[in-house]
Amino acid sequence: MGSDEKAAVPVVRLELKHVNLRQLVEMDEFLGTAPLFRAAGQEGTQRLIDNAVPRRLAAGQAIFREGDAGNSLFLVLRGEVTLGHDAAVIASVRKGDFFGEAEVLAPRSLRGCNATAADAADVAEFPLADIAAVVQKQVAVLALLRDARDERAKANSELDDFLNRW
Template sequence: MKTGIFLQEQPLFGGVDDHAMSAIIPLLRELEFAAGEAIVREGEDGDSLFVICRGSVEVLKASPAANGMVATRIAVLNVGDVFGEMELIDMQRRSATVRALEAVSVLALSNGDLFRIYESDMPTFTLIVLNLARELSRRLRSIDDLAVRWMPSGADADSSALASNH
């Protein structure tokens, strides 16, 4: 099991003090996955987020053009990265499959345990949620950059014309 110091160095728990960390650690479940094993599957219900403690994973998104039969790698995540957080925020099904690229160890925090933090320590809960929001914002900025890079060159002119017509 990783220590509170390790967790406090990760974006999700950045700024969480030692006292709060000692209350959070017992809520975390340590899980192990073998190389090639799916940790979460796109479309399934999810109630936990995961912090990678050892190993790396790939994030796969089903292709609508292939009726979901072909998955495209959209990211590789490493030690300290978090996944599964979207389901805790928007209460939707898993948006992608996450598969271990090698032996992986994660710490899982369930929605119920996040609610326990909310009930017992509002400032720490707020800090964790702000950290999640920062992570999602970073990812959105990255996706925006990719979208612009791959957008046809005439598309921005078309959208400008649309904006000026409204």
């Protein structure tokens, strides 16, 4: 090999096959103090973590679509997720934020918007049964979910008003 040629160095990429959510939350101070976990308390947080489904998403990958069954709540572990209708963005959620609360508060309802990974992202999906159990023990979680739902509904209404002007 000449001096102008560089030896190709193989790049090895390791990917998590399974995220240990408990370790992640314990090691990451920001996630450990996420509003959902603070409101749930230690026992509620453990229940959520124990039954969560971690999901790794590529940029542009749909998490759910408007009209899908709304039977879970999501927490962003890494990256950014956009909530909206087609190209219109209602909200962007980032590490420590949750989404999907409107449908969790109204079981058997359908998703009211699209959720899409804006960039590579990891999310935890919490089943409805676990959210309901935590809400029964921690009224603060119910208040947190209602506040988020109301705030996003207002943003959605304002967006609809704006778009209907045209």
